[in-house]
Amino acid sequence: MSAVASPQAVGLLTTPPAATAAVRADGVVRRYRNGRGVGPVDLAVGPGETMALMGRNGCGKTTLLRLLATVSRPQRGEVSWFDGPAAPARAHIGLALDGALEDGGLTGRQATYFWCAQWISARDEVRTRTDGLLDRLGLAAAADAAVGSYSFGMRRRLALVAALVHDPLLALLDEPTAGLDPAGCAELAVILAERRERARSTIVASNDPGFVEAVAGQVTFLDEGLVVRCATPQELLDSLPRGRVAELVTHGRCDAAGLRRVAGVVDVAVAGSSAMVRFDGDSTIAALVAAADAPGGRLRELRLRRPDLGDCFRELTGQMLEDGHWSATTPA
Amino acid sequence: MVGNHPSLTVSPPRARLMPRTVAARELAIVVSRRRALAIKAGLPLLLAIALVAGHAPTFWAGMLLTVLVAMVGAVGTAVTVSRAREAGFLTRLAATPGSRPRLLGGWVLAAAAVDVVQLLPVAVAATVTGAGSAQSLAVLAVALAGALIVTNVLGCVITLAAANAAEVLLDVVVVLAPLLYLGGLFTGVPASGWRAAAAAADPFSHLHSAFIGALGGTPTYSPAVDVVAIAAAAAVAVAALVILSRRILERD
Numbered sequence: 001m002s003a004v005a006s007p008q009a010v011g012l013l014t015t016p017p018a019a020t021a022a023v024r025a026d027g028v029v030r031r032y033r034n035g036r037g038v039g040p041v042d043l044a045v046g047p048g049e050t051m052a053l054m055g056r057n058g059c060g061k062t063t064l065l066r067l068l069a070t071v072s073r074p075q076r077g078e079v080s081w082f083d084g085p086a087a088p089a090r091a092h093i094g095l096a097l098d099g100a101l102e103d104g105g106l107t108g109r110q111a112t113y114f115w116c117a118q119w120i121s122a123r124d125e126v127r128t129r130t131d132g133l134l135d136r137l138g139l140a141a142a143a144d145a146a147v148g149s150y151s152f153g154m155r156r157r158l159a160l161v162a163a164l165v166h167d168p169l170l171a172l173l174d175e176p177t178a179g180l181d182p183a184g185c186a187e188l189a190v191i192l193a194e195r196r197e198r199a200r201s202t203i204v205a206s207n208d209p210g211f212v213e214a215v216a217g218q219v220t221f222l223d224e225g226l227v228v229r230c231a232t233p234q235e236l237l238d239s240l241p242r243g244r245v246a247e248l249v250t251h252g253r254c255d256a257a258g259l260r261r262v263a264g265v266v267d268v269a270v271a272g273s274s275a276m277v278r279f280d281g282d283s284t285i286a287a288l289v290a291a292a293d294a295p296g297g298r299l300r301e302l303r304l305r306r307p308d309l310g311d312c313f314r315e316l317t318g319q320m321l322e323d324g325h326w327s328a329t330t331p332a
Numbered sequence: 333m334v335g336n337h338p339s340l341t342v343s344p345p346r347a348r349l350m351p352r353t354v355a356a357r358e359l360a361i362v363v364s365r366r367r368a369l370a371i372k373a374g375l376p377l378l379l380a381i382a383l384v385a386g387h388a389p390t391f392w393a394g395m396l397l398t399v400l401v402a403m404v405g406a407v408g409t410a411v412t413v414s415r416a417r418e419a420g421f422l423t424r425l426a427a428t429p430g431s432r433p434r435l436l437g438g439w440v441l442a443a444a445a446v447d448v449v450q451l452l453p454v455a456v457a458a459t460v461t462g463a464g465s466a467q468s469l470a471v472l473a474v475a476l477a478g479a480l481i482v483t484n485v486l487g488c489v490i491t492l493a494a495a496n497a498a499e500v501l502l503d504v505v506v507v508l509a510p511l512l513y514l515g516g517l518f519t520g521v522p523a524s525g526w527r528a529a530a531a532a533a534d535p536f537s538h539l540h541s542a543f544i545g546a547l548g549g550t551p552t553y554s555p556a557v558d559v560v561a562i563a564a565a566a567a568v569a570v571a572a573l574v575i576l577s578r579r580i581l582e583r584d
Contacts, residue, residue: 066423066584069423069427070426070427071423071426071427071581071582072582072584073582087429090427090428091429093427094427095423095427096424097420097423097424099419099420101420102419103361103416103419103421105360105361105362105364105365106351106357106360106361107348109348109350110348110349110350110351110357110360113350113351113352114350114351114352114356114357115424115428117351117352117353118428118429118430119428119429126352127350144348146364162424
């Protein structure tokens, strides 16, 4: 028997108390025997705030999310939700973990209905919310098909629906854009914006710089379980030196030394046949192309972009957000 | 076909159970996999028919049926809970407002109900041809219910030690084998000594005794002792589930 509580019974709030942090962590530590994990970490997420956790794989994002979602306990430090303990806070929390996928035997509608019913007892409301959010995230047509027949992206959408269907005051979403197509990412960004307007707090663990810039009011960089920096996306981007980024792909290994010699290049990171070059000045582009193409016909792809949060992370930690054996160098 | 996903087959929504509880959800999943359910119920039944047709001695037939109950109960739950943990379901469940014992208790009840579906035809087939009295059949029913609670809780608890769903099978055998041995299933229960005391406290020894009685043999213990011992073991199992439910749900 699962507890099916009415909103009143579980103390479900329709609006969060003003000026009360949805979640606050004070010096929390959760380390595993292999040294991985997180902490000590301090952070607070206020009502209507969207915070993004960014960091390399294994840096402690998911461990921190579990702590903030009440499903794991810190070895040291304290976590409080709405200025209270974990048990009553669960009435206000929605959780979507990366890799947490629904059992294939149920239909999407059944799975969503089950999760919604854990918070809301009125059957009509559960049905209305289930149908509404399935529709918004593009699963209405497949709602009565077995989840086992869903694509990975559809299962990821379903996990988001299950986490948000009861409109929690605090939602914790682990890699929410993983597996989502651009339309799904855009719809999710709209949903998170609407949550902000309704004073709902959201924490997303994501290494998708574009998505984080679009949805987050605060970004927390984590490295080896510690907070490296917490600031608004704009503050982080403003802290970067002027310039742009060229992403290059060549036939064979990238010539890092050759790229480094180009005038205007600020720094170069190379992983096999890929290179990421930060540079300043339009005149540098032609020289970069020439250096990457030398001795002729080696350049396969070139993409120019403005610096993003991934570059901020690299600037702060000297590491790339993405996996891969990147070696960063700066011109002498 | 739905959209550009040709593999999606949609059935009318009204035909499906909309689960509100963990127990209902688990039963809905089991019902959706009818072929697996038929195999789960069919294989033990084949074993029971072989025992009946072969006129197996009641001690050995009872032993085999007890081992079957222990394995079906513990393995099914242990594997399901381990897979649910790997899929992140337990973590998500731990973030809901329901009490941990009730959430996990719902799971155990659903698993036990599925086990009944699996084992009822076995029990009927094995006892219908035996010479057991009505009283011995009633004792068997109580013993089966209690043993299924014990084995399903055991399956849940064993997942605390296992790293994954594959490893949990080994762990179940490692835990059950000594319990079955101490219950005197393979050797009989000595008249005195520590093994007699261990067997008296072992629910599988009492289930074995109940099976022997229902099959027309001479049970190891009196019916009253079997019922009391199994009920006590079930109560201990439920208490253990209540105490360990948080750890089971929140384990990484």
